[in-house]
Amino acid sequence: MQSTFRDFIPAGKGHWAAASDSEWNDWSWQLRNRVSRLDQLSSKLLLTPDELAGVAFSETKLALGITPHYFNLIDPNDPLCPIRQQVIPREGESIQSPGELLDPCGEDESMPVPGLVHRYPDRVLFLVTDRCAAYCRYCTRSRVVSGVGEQHLETDFARAINYLKEHTEIRDVLLSGGDPLLLSDQKLQTILKAIRDIPHIEFIRIGSRIPIFLPQRITPALVAMLKEFHPLWMSVHTNHPKELTTEVQAALGRLADAGIPLGNQAVLLKGINDDPEILKTLFQKLLRCRVRPYYLYQCDLIQGSAHFRVPIQRGLEIMEQIRGHTTGYAVPQYVVDGPGGGGKIPLNPDYVVAKEPDRWILKNYKGELFEYREPATEGEEVIRPLVKEPAAC
Numbered sequence: 001m002q003s004t005f006r007d008f009i010p011a012g013k014g015h016w017a018a019a020s021d022s023e024w025n026d027w028s029w030q031l032r033n034r035v036s037r038l039d040q041l042s043s044k045l046l047l048t049p050d051e052l053a054g055v056a057f058s059e060t061k062l063a064l065g066i067t068p069h070y071f072n073l074i075d076p077n078d079p080l081c082p083i084r085q086q087v088i089p090r091e092g093e094s095i096q097s098p099g100e101l102l103d104p105c106g107e108d109e110s111m112p113v114p115g116l117v118h119r120y121p122d123r124v125l126f127l128v129t130d131r132c133a134a135y136c137r138y139c140t141r142s143r144v145v146s147g148v149g150e151q152h153l154e155t156d157f158a159r160a161i162n163y164l165k166e167h168t169e170i171r172d173v174l175l176s177g178g179d180p181l182l183l184s185d186q187k188l189q190t191i192l193k194a195i196r197d198i199p200h201i202e203f204i205r206i207g208s209r210i211p212i213f214l215p216q217r218i219t220p221a222l223v224a225m226l227k228e229f230h231p232l233w234m235s236v237h238t239n240h241p242k243e244l245t246t247e248v249q250a251a252l253g254r255l256a257d258a259g260i261p262l263g264n265q266a267v268l269l270k271g272i273n274d275d276p277e278i279l280k281t282l283f284q285k286l287l288r289c290r291v292r293p294y295y296l297y298q299c300d301l302i303q304g305s306a307h308f309r310v311p312i313q314r315g316l317e318i319m320e321q322i323r324g325h326t327t328g329y330a331v332p333q334y335v336v337d338g339p340g341g342g343g344k345i346p347l348n349p350d351y352v353v354a355k356e357p358d359r360w361i362l363k364n365y366k367g368e369l370f371e372y373r374e375p376a377t378e379g380e381e382v383i384r385p386l387v388k389e390p391a392a393c
Contacts, residue, residue: 005241005281008249014072015044024068027217031133035066041088044071048079054089054137061304063146064089065135070213073242082240082272087134092307099339102143102151104300106341113163115155119343123172124164127155128191132179133214136237138267138308140300140337145178153178161194164201171202174235181210181217185225192229203231207265211236212243215251227258235263236291239273241282249289256290263294266332268318274310276321283322283330292329298336298347312336312347320349324365 013024016033023029035041038055041064047055058064066087074088075081103109110119117125130145130153139145144153164170173195180188195201206226210217226232234255238244256262264286266273273279283293296319299309319334335344353369354361360372 005278006285008244008246008285010246011069011072014068016068016072019068025216027214027219030067030069030214030216033068034134035068035071036064038064045074045076045084045088047088050090050092051079051088053091054093057091057094058089059148061093061149062089062135062137062139062142063148065132065146067134067214069215069245069247070134070243073245080271083242085272086136086138086239086269089137090307093137093304095306096303097306100301100303100305101339102303104302104339105140105337106339107141110341113156113159115153115157116160116163118163118167118170119341122169123174124170125174125176126160126191126195127153127177128157128175128180129153129155129178129182131177131182133182133210133217136209138269138299138302138305140302141178142302157191161198164195164198168200171200172205173201174205174207176207179208179210180206181208181222185222189225189228192226192232196229203233204229205233205235207235207237209237211251211255212238212248215245215247218251218254220254223254223258223260226255226260230259233261233263235265235294237265237267238282238286238291239266239269240278241285244282244285244289252289252291262289262291264291264332265295265297266293267297267299268310268315268334269299269308270310272308274314274318276318276325279318280322280326280330283332284326287327287330293332295344296332296334298334300337301339316347316349319347320365323349 013019016024019029035044041047041055055064070083070087073083075084078084107117107125110117112118115127117127130147132145135146143149143151164173175191192204195204236252252262266282268274273282286293298312298315299305315334323331334347336347337343338345351363352360353363358374362370362372364370
């Protein structure tokens with residue numbers, strides 16, 4: 001592991017050195033200058049045959065799109081660069097393996113109205129856009145995101161808001177997509193206000209990769225607007241410590257300073273972060289950005305994702321090598337989304353060695369064994385510790 005992964009390094013202008021500072025720091029300019037075509041990509045990188053085949057396939061499945069900021073993190077001399085693998089298509093995307101699904105989380109079947117997923121009792125997922133600043137090649141919603149696939153996201157905002165009003169059991173709304181922060185301040189504010197005006201909605205969450213792909217979007221004006229809708233939480237998505245640049249650190253700092261609690265959702269990806277030292281560095285670096293590592297996801301069974309997926313057993317081994325070896329704040333919950341709509345299922349290393357009626361035998365992070373006695377229930381013999389009798393006077 002390179003020591004620079006632990007450091008905060010600026011992305012810099014790189015291939016866009018001719019841009020002025022005002023252009024480079026303008027998120028709209030960043031979007032207009034995304035790498036989205038083969039000619040743009042090949043002019044900046046020597047592509048492998050695997051990547052060339054993948055880019056051709058991306059025109060009909062999940063679009064190519066990389067912001068200048070994020071593109072500058074790619075190592076042009078390393079086809080296995082962890083940044084490169086996340087955003088440049090490869091031929092494996094065109095290969096469907098057994099068990100893979102178009103809708104791996106079963107979201108389409110849990111939509112009472114278009115764009116609103118209601119699976120859990122007290123919370124909903126509100127898909128407010130189908131566009132992102134850049135496109136992760138393992139995207140769970142690749143079926144509807146980016147606009148080039150056969151299926152398109154249809155969101156009925158009026159019906160969604162009415163559904164939220166009618167269902168008083170809902171207390172938590174997660175805005176996702178696509179990426180909600182790609183919306184204009186005004187449109188996002190309108191959506192947030194409509195939700196906040198519903199009395200039984202207790203808090204709102206936003207899921208976004210924008211602070212990592214496009215930190216320039218986290219403007220003072222955006223942050224001031226978001227602050228109006230507390231309690232508001234945000235889940236960001238970072239997979240590798242190299243993604244946490246000085247620009248990203250500053251953007252996350254602006255959000256944290258506005259009182260927005262931040263959590264990170266990472267995906268376990270083969271050849272990218274399936275290493276305990278890489279992940280530990282990522283999680284520790286996130287804490288320095290005031291972001292709590294929240295979930296480590298097992299990669300969903302997305303069509304064309306076999307080259308990204310890590311065996312669950314390996315994920316458990318990695319978690320075992322992290323827990324106890326760093327602060328608990330830096331240890332996320334490892335989960336798998338039950339394929340087809342089962343929801344999040346926790347995955348944990350087995351620390352229970354044996355269970356008996358009155359005691360548990362437990363293993364700690366060092367492999368040492370400990371006995372934990374259960375409290376005696378009524379009618380059971382109470383096992384008392386041996387106490388030395390006091391000496392007679």
